[in-house]
Amino acid sequence: MGNKNYKGLMVREAVENQFTQAIEELSTEALPAGDVLIKVLFSSLNYKDMLSANGNRGVTKKYPHTPGIDAAGIVEESSAKDFNPGDEVIVTSYDLGMNTSGGLGQYIRVPSSWVVRKPAGLSLRESMIFGTAGFTAALSILRLVEFGMNPEDEILVTGASGGVGSIAVSILSHTGYSITALNSPNDESEFLKKIGAKHVIEPSDFIDTSGRPLLKERWNKCVDTLGGDALSSAIRSTSGYGAVTCCGNVISPDLKLTVFPFILRGVTLYGIDSQNCPMPRRQKTWDMIAGQWKFPWMENLSKEIPLKSVSHAMEEIKAGSHRGRTVVNLWD
Ligand SMILES: NC(=O)c1ccc[n+]([C@@H]2O[C@H](COP(=O)([O-])OP(=O)(O)OC[C@H]3O[C@@H](n4cnc5c(N)ncnc54)[C@H](OP(=O)(O)O)[C@@H]3O)[C@@H](O)[C@H]2O)c1
Incomplete structure (x- = not known):
C-alpha cells in the first residue's frame, strides 16, 4: 500500500548533546520494518518519554527520533495472520518509543509480536489512561x-x-x-x-x-x-x-x-518488568484491566492533551510538577 504522510513529535540533536523537539510532517516510508502498521489514536506520557525527548542515551541511542512508549490505535495494514485492518490494538513497551519510532506520532510500524488485541470493555482512550x-x-x-x-x-x-x-x-x-x-x-x-x-x-x-x-x-x-x-x-x-x-x-x-x-x-x-513481559501474561493483564479491575473514577486520574502540548507536559515531568496520567490525542 502507498505511503502516508502524518504528524509526529520529532526530537533532533541540533548540536552535539543539544536536542530540539518539534511537530513535523513525516512519512510512513521512513518507519522501521514490521508486519503491522498502526494508526495511533491515543498515546500517554511517561517518565521514560521525557528522558527520550531530552536526549537520554540510556533510553534512545539514535536521533532523530519520535518518542512514545505507549500507543493505542487501529491496524491500518498487516501481513501478520493474527491481525487485520480495522483491529483495535494496544502497544506498550518492548522497544517502542526507545529506538523504534513511538506513539507520539500518528503512525507506528511494529512487529506483530508486540501487539495486544484491545479487550472489549476498554476503549482505546481508556487503555492509555492506564x-x-x-x-x-x-x-x-x-x-x-x-x-x-x-x-x-x-x-x-x-x-x-x-x-x-x-x-x-x-x-x-x-x-x-x-x-x-x-x-x-x-x-x-x-x-x-x-x-x-x-x-x-x-x-x-x-x-x-x-x-x-x-x-x-x-x-x-x-x-x-x-x-x-x-x-x-x-x-x-x-x-x-x-x-x-x-x-x-x-x-x-x-x-x-x-x-x-x-x-x-x-x-x-x-x-516487575513491564517492558519484556511475555505476551500471554501481557494479554491476561490487559483483560483484567478491562474487566474486574476497571475502576469507575479512572477519568479523574487523567487529562487529555493534543500533540502540540506534549513538549510543555514533558517540561512538567522534568520539573517534577506533573500530576496524574496524561493522555495524548494524536488527531486533535
Ligand atoms: N518496572 C517497570 O516495568 C516500570 C514501569 C513503569 C514505571 N516504572 C518505575 O516505577 C516508578 C514509579 O513510576 P511512576 O510513573 O508512578 O512515577 P511518578 O508518577 O513520578 O510517581 C512517583 C511517586 O513517588 C513519590 N515520591 C517521590 N519521592 C518520594 C519520597 N522520597 N518519599 C515518598 N514518596 C516519594 C512522588 O510524589 P511527588 O509527586 O509528590 O514527588 C510520586 O507520588 C519509577 O521508578 C518508574 O521508573 C517501572
Whole structure:
C-alpha cells in the first residue's frame, strides 16, 4: 500500500548533546520494518518519554527520533495472520518509543509480536489512561493475586500518588482491599483518600534507616514503586509469609537489607518488568484491566492533551510538577 504522510513529535540533536523537539510532517516510508502498521489514536506520557525527548542515551541511542512508549490505535495494514485492518490494538513497551519510532506520532510500524488485541470493555482512550504505568500497577497486583490474597489483607502502596501507585491504589480499593498509602513529600493525603486509601502514612513514620534487620509487622502485601529505603522498610515490616512487589527506583536503585525478612518471616519479593513481559501474561493483564479491575473514577486520574502540548507536559515531568496520567490525542 502507498505511503502516508502524518504528524509526529520529532526530537533532533541540533548540536552535539543539544536536542530540539518539534511537530513535523513525516512519512510512513521512513518507519522501521514490521508486519503491522498502526494508526495511533491515543498515546500517554511517561517518565521514560521525557528522558527520550531530552536526549537520554540510556533510553534512545539514535536521533532523530519520535518518542512514545505507549500507543493505542487501529491496524491500518498487516501481513501478520493474527491481525487485520480495522483491529483495535494496544502497544506498550518492548522497544517502542526507545529506538523504534513511538506513539507520539500518528503512525507506528511494529512487529506483530508486540501487539495486544484491545479487550472489549476498554476503549482505546481508556487503555492509555492506564498506559505503561497502569499496566505495571496491574502486573504487580497480578503477582500478588497469584501469590494468594485474603480479603482481610492490609496492603501497603508506596509512591501512591504517582502514575503506577495511584492506579495500584485504585484497582485494589475498587476490588475491596484495605490500603495503606504512603504519602508523598508534597502532601497528597486528600487525593489518596479519594481514590480509596483507608490509611495514609507519612514517609517519616515509615522509612527506617536504622539498619535493623526486621521491623514491626504492619501489612501482609506491598506494591512498592520507590525502591531504596522505602522498599527496604516495606520488606522489613511485611508480616510472615507476605509478599512485596518491586517495580521502581524513584528514591534509589540501592537496596539495603539482610536475608532475615526472607529466612525468618518467609517474605517473598517479586520483580516487575513491564517492558519484556511475555505476551500471554501481557494479554491476561490487559483483560483484567478491562474487566474486574476497571475502576469507575479512572477519568479523574487523567487529562487529555493534543500533540502540540506534549513538549510543555514533558517540561512538567522534568520539573517534577506533573500530576496524574496524561493522555495524548494524536488527531486533535
Ligand atoms: N518496572 C517497570 O516495568 C516500570 C514501569 C513503569 C514505571 N516504572 C518505575 O516505577 C516508578 C514509579 O513510576 P511512576 O510513573 O508512578 O512515577 P511518578 O508518577 O513520578 O510517581 C512517583 C511517586 O513517588 C513519590 N515520591 C517521590 N519521592 C518520594 C519520597 N522520597 N518519599 C515518598 N514518596 C516519594 C512522588 O510524589 P511527588 O509527586 O509528590 O514527588 C510520586 O507520588 C519509577 O521508578 C518508574 O521508573 C517501572
